[in-house]
Amino acid sequence: MKKTARSYYAPTGGLPPQTDLITDRAVFTEAYAVIPKREFSDIVASFLPHWEKTRAWIIARPLSGFAETFSQYIMEVQPGGGSDRPEPDSNAEGVLFVVEGEIVVTLHGETHRLTSGGYAFLPPASGWTLRNKGTATARFHWIRKAYEAVDGIDAPEPVFANENDIAPNPMPDTNGGWATTRFVDPADLRHDMHVTIVTLKPGAVIPFPETHVMEHGLYVLEGKAVYRLNQDWVEVQAGDYMWLRAFCPQACYAGGAGDFRYLLYKDVNRHPRLGGFGGQR
Template structure:
């Protein structure tokens, strides 16, 4: 399996600047080609890192989450990566190796590695390897619910969790669920959705969950509101709640994306 990440670099002066990025009140598309060196950000308390901010809470944009693509050079990392004690995180490793320590438990994570980090956890993340490490980092402020415990930390991987086939689709559409959907402790899900060649979402979904989608591999035509958009590895999509969506996989190999959505809580009034 392959896991896309921002390409960095900078196109040369012969490249036509007209691109396929789209920003609307209902959805946004940030193609991989826009994720270059000159749009990276840095954080205090980190060493030898840079990151691409793909989504952040913003009027007319993401409301419930932020999403980063973080790159660590050898020896890079942080002993205090999270500054918000109410924030929970998911880390998904794309390339290289990271050492994640959560409340004293040390984990070596390779490509495809997945970690859930609850609010108030004490954690660190470092690249102890000899090559660059790259990971996706999704953050959401946790919403407690009466009578519901806070989730516990866990570390697993894409290879360790079997995809679940969607009904009535002959196996061409499946979802790798790292959290049981009926576990009400969790107020967000970060899954991997997979379509085999020709697989599709056979209706235009509209639902209350906000989405962030990062294409890990493959290509598809994706319906966003009323527009069909071609997407491929490294492209990021944000979908506002109730934005109609569907997709049709177009490549010979699988089309896979990392999917965020907010779940299992009352709507704030």
């Protein structure tokens, strides 16, 4: 599949006008949630300790009946902003994906400039810092997970990449209509989470209701589609976010004029924890 420079939807805040209808596509169920792009308003943004000139939309967090394994933010950092103490949990690993502007991540004394499409995997206790040294607002996804260490397996090394430099892997028997952009080797057991980009060409489908142990966070970067979540078909577009509980059936039909693309989180490569509600010890 030919590599193409991409643009991504990024929220800018604000507030819907008083003339808008209240009726919306937002839904929260026991199996899935849909947060439409209209929900990313000023009044639901958060400010975080030790972050300067920054706000965040927290779109997933560990919560009984909701996300069990991860949290996900959309960060908005003004020029000159950032943090020298971004991650408060020494056991947390992180993934950053830039959708607008540019950021500079410093790790082990080395600086890494991430522009639109930029990806970073940050191991636990790595002491990274982040700054917006540009002249425009930077917006990026930040996915956090408590790393599940395994005896005899080292923690992963940092990874810095850009989607535009990686050729997507077509799914078998789809003629390139359905493809996945991977930033790490899926067979690398050091990793206990994957963040990838899924692309479906117009008219392409996920042709069966996937039902599996991995939970998902899906942020729509481009396009629109009809997504099956459990027994419901919902229409989604660029800027929408979906959370899917483990074993929630899912399928998709890409019905727009252009590619349908989303940033996908899933937990991988570990035994389920036993004992206690939700597998928590």
